Amino acid sequence: MSRKIKLFTSESVCEGHPDKVCDAIADAILDEALSGDADSRIACEVACTTGMVLVMGEFNTTKYIDIPGVARRVIKEIGYNRPEYGFDCNTVAVLTYINQQSEDIAMGVDKAAQSDELDNIGAGDQGMMFGYACNETPQLMPLPITLAHALTSQLASVRKSGQIGYLRPDGKAQVSIAYDEETSEPLYVDTIVISAQHDPETSLGQIKKDIKALVVDKVIDKKLLTKDTKYFINPTGRFVKGGPHGDSGLTGRKIIVDTYGGSCPHGGGAFSGKDATKVDRSAAYYGRFVCKSVVAAGLCDRIQLQVAYAIGEAQPVSISIETFGTEKVSKDEILKRIKDNFDFRPKSIIRQLGLTSPIYSKTTNYGHFGKDGLAWERVEKLK
Numbered sequence: 237m238s239r240k241i242k243l244f245t246s247e248s249v250c251e252g253h254p255d256k257v258c259d260a261i262a263d264a265i266l267d268e269a270l271s272g273d274a275d276s277r278i279a280c281e282v283a284c285t286t287g288m289v290l291v292m293g294e295f296n297t298t299k300y301i302d303i304p305g306v307a308r309r310v311i312k313e314i315g316y317n318r319p320e321y322g323f324d325c326n327t328v329a330v331l332t333y334i335n336q337q338s339e340d341i342a343m344g345v346d347k348a349a350q351s352d353e354l355d356n357i358g359a360g361d362q363g364m365m366f367g368y369a370c371n372e373t374p375q376l377m378p379l380p381i382t383l384a385h386a387l388t389s390q391l392a393s394v395r396k397s398g399q400i401g402y403l404r405p406d407g408k409a410q411v412s413i414a415y416d417e418e419t420s421e422p423l424y425v426d427t428i429v430i431s432a433q434h435d436p437e438t439s440l441g442q443i444k445k446d447i448k449a450l451v452v453d454k455v456i457d458k459k460l461l462t463k464d465t466k467y468f469i470n471p472t473g474r475f476v477k478g479g480p481h482g483d484s485g486l487t488g489r490k491i492i493v494d495t496y497g498g499s500c501p502h503g504g505g506a507f508s509g510k511d512a513t514k515v516d517r518s519a520a521y522y523g524r525f526v527c528k529s530v531v532a533a534g535l536c537d538r539i540q541l542q543v544a545y546a547i548g549e550a551q552p553v554s555i556s557i558e559t560f561g562t563e564k565v566s567k568d569e570i571l572k573r574i575k576d577n578f579d580f581r582p583k584s585i586i587r588q589l590g591l592t593s594p595i596y597s598k599t600t601n602y603g604h605f606g607k608d609g610l611a612w613e614r615v616e617k618l619k
Contacts, residue, residue: 238415242397242428244381245410246497248388251314251601252433252478253404254485256498258322260600261289262487262509264310265301267594270511272299274410274592276336280509282307282487284480286322292333293509304330315395315405322481350449357583359545360513361505367523368500370538372422373614376528377606379403379422381497383411385602388457391447392601400446404433406478409503420538420560425460428452429468433478494604495520500540507604512591515545521551522543522585524605525612526578532615535570537562549579577618 253464262280269276276297283290291305294365311317312325319327369376387409395403410429413422430447447469463593492498503517512518536559541557544554556573579588586592589611599610 239423241414241423242417243412243414244378244380244499245412245427246378246384246492246499247408247410247429248381248384248493248497248602249409249490250388250392250405250407250432250559251350252316252392252407253490254284254406254480254483255487256485256601257311257316258284258289258485259490259508260310260314260597261291263293263309263596263600264306265303266509266596267513268301268306269297269299270592270594270596272360273419274281276511277513278511279337279507279514282485282509283485284323285484286481287324287327288329288331290331290333294335294337298335298377298432301533303332303334314361316479321404321479322477323479331392339545350557354579354581355550356548357513357586358548359515359519359579359582360547361515362545362547363505363516364499364544364554365505365515365519366495366503366524367525367527367541367543368496368539369524371497371531373606376531377605378496378499380411380413381603382498382606383413383425383454383456383460384409385606387411387428387430387451389602390451390455391430394446394450400451402435402443404435404439405476405478406433406475407431424462425456425465427458427466427468427469431470431472431475433475434470436476438469440473472608496605498585500573501542503542508596508600512586512589513582518582518585518591519543519545520590521577521589521604521612522580524573524591525614525616526611529577529616529618530570530574533618535564535573535575535618539570541574550583552580555580573618577616 261282266278267282269278272338280293291303307330308325316323317325372379373382394400413424414424452479483528488510491506507517510517524542527541530539538560540557540558543552545552
């Protein structure tokens, strides 16, 4: 009896994608603030287009931030350093519109002294956040987004090393995985789509040859490829005009790329440019930490966690899980273990994960989850 197959697709984008340019600038500004004032409250939004960057938001910090300088440094590091790109770190105009954090929000976050000091900081907003982990990969991440990030990261690597010297900073990758419909086991790569920005004189044939050999074949395990795997490399035939010159960018528009590639729901809140009192970011990181620890403990093969907050309140208003029939003990027992081992209050999350440190530029590109060196990617041994 033949297996029933279902396909699932995730995408990733390169650091030169216009939305990711904005995310990178926002996170670099946040890191700059935290490097001089660990109590900084930053809500930074960035927009960009041809020859222009707009930085706006609400900042409470004692650290002086050279916003145009930070923006131009980030743009240079990404690789937009030539006039012909239509977006050049040396000539880009950087406009700033900065206000202080709303007193109403600050009042909710900075609560009066409580009997338990971990109740002193309330959630910076209402909302729900999701965590997720599964045993499809060593990182306990879904396979489609893991491979998509590997492709875009390799695109950046061969561009910056000069191995493929005609590449420009913008680019995307998309991976479709065939799963066994009954067991949800990942079987093979069905389709790979890569669009890479390039110099105008480069031929499509050269691009396809180089990307297949130096990108796809370097990062995709051959055991996952079949004779029927389909490749679409620069399917339009030309991708010269890209980055903010080809399309305007904005912070927070790549929330599915940033998380699990669509394998689980998203609460709607973006990450980049927000300090850890914004539970959009910190509670999503903590949800990943919890879920990864649960799967690593062998309590289930796959788990999705939702946590929800009311503005100004430290304790979440709800915590729920879904284990998709993969649980090794009851879901009630797993939820009890979670509540016994993890403290979801914002101040506790900030302490446990070290979220007042300037770590956020490390998270901006190629996913906020599944990467080494991030506190929420460690595994907590459950009591």
